[in-house]
Amino acid sequence: QQQVKQSPQxxxxxxxxxxxxxxxxxxTAFDYFPWYQQFPGKGPALLIAIRPDVSEKKEGRFTISFxxxxxxxxxxxxxxxxxxxxxxxxxASRGGTGKLIFGQGTTLQVKP
Amino acid sequence: xxxxxxxxxxxxxxxxxxxxxxCDPISGHVSLFWYQQxxxxxxxxxxxxxxxxxxxxxxxxxxRFFAERPEGSVSTLKIQRTxxxxxxxxxxxxxxxxxxEGYEQYFGPGTRLTVT
Numbered sequence: 326q327q328q329v330k331q332s333p334q335x336x337x338x339x340x341x342x343x344x345x346x347x348x349x350x351x352x353t354a355f356d357y358f359p360w361y362q363q364f365p366g367k368g369p370a371l372l373i374a375i376r377p378d379v380s381e382k383k384e385g386r387f388t389i390s391f392x393x394x395x396x397x398x399x400x401x402x403x404x405x406x407x408x409x410x411x412x413x414x415x416x417a418s419r420g421g422t423g424k425l426i427f428g429q430g431t432t433l434q435v436k437p
Numbered sequence: 438x439x440x441x442x443x444x445x446x447x448x449x450x451x452x453x454x455x456x457x458x459x460c461d462p463i464s465g466h467v468s469l470f471w472y473q474q475x476x477x478x479x480x481x482x483x484x485x486x487x488x489x490x491x492x493x494x495x496x497x498x499x500x501r502f503f504a505e506r507p508e509g510s511v512s513t514l515k516i517q518r519t520x521x522x523x524x525x526x527x528x529x530x531x532x533x534x535x536x537x538e539g540y541e542q543y544f545g546p547g548t549r550l551t552v553t
Contacts, residue, residue: 366546371544423540424482425482427479428479
């Protein structure tokens with residue numbers, strides 16, 4: 326059972342563009358939604374996270390939009406740079422369990 | 438400060454061998470998690486410790502997989518009688534707390550296991 330669905334699988338944008346990655350979840354008990362960035366050969370690095378009591382959170386060039394009624398959340402990368410080229414994972418967890426359920430990942434390429 | 442470290446970074450095992458993978462969490466972090474990441478996929482949960490107590494091992498794929506954290510800091514994931522389907526990157530993560538503030542999980546670089 327796939328509890329977190331992520332799309333698109335891959336994405337190519339030009340430098341300065343705003344890639345958007347979407348995730349949908351099924352379990353309404355989830356209450357913590359992080360995004361991770363992973364470079365080849367490295368572990369996932371936490372970018373930004375949101376809880377369902379807010380609809381948007383910004384940290385630097387990264388923004389999470391959260392729609393609780395639709396059970397969807399998305400990552401926007403403002404003014405994208407070639408150095409942002411990586412695989413991005415959304416995840417979700419239920420309070421008290423700690424266990425993260427990850428989406429399938431989106432490979433982003435930002436062209437110079 | 439130092440992040441999560443894992444060793445070895447790479448491990449090649451012949452089918453049927455036992456392997457042990459080590460995780461050193463961030464100092465003071467209470468919670469420790471193991472995940473398995475197959476090529477091109479997102480990490481999948483294996484098991485979770487709060488201090489030395491293993492609170493959830495629902496993700497361990499078989500009884501050949503065993504994890505421990507005897508003193509509440511360093512953890513070892515052991516795989517007995519390795520099979521080819523065990524080939525993956527094994528990721529360790531730690532967090533300061535198990536809920537509320539400090540809930541964020543920080544990952545190590547992973548151990549890439551190849552079973553031949």
